[in-house]
Amino acid sequence: MITARQSRAARALLGWNQETLADKAQVSLTALKRLESVNGLEVFESTRDQVRRALERSGIVLLTSDQGEGVMLVRAKIGSAT
Secondary structure, X not given: OOXXXXXXXXXXXXXXXXXXXXXHHOOOHHHHHHHOOOOOXXXXXXXXXXXXXXXXXXXXXXXXXXXXXXXEEOOOOOOOOO
């Protein structure tokens, strides 16, 4: 599951605004704004999943541990097979 903070942080790493992520995740801008809300608004799990997959396709790795959560941007190695 992706958290609001992870979504905002991942967008920052990628240099995307909310409109870009909503488009790439194929979700409405309103749904993305709800997901990223600091008020913890409810969103469909399918929305969270679509956003997570869009970010992962762009090189984002979601990190979760007992100490908290975070994100990391992984770049493909030059010359590697994809």
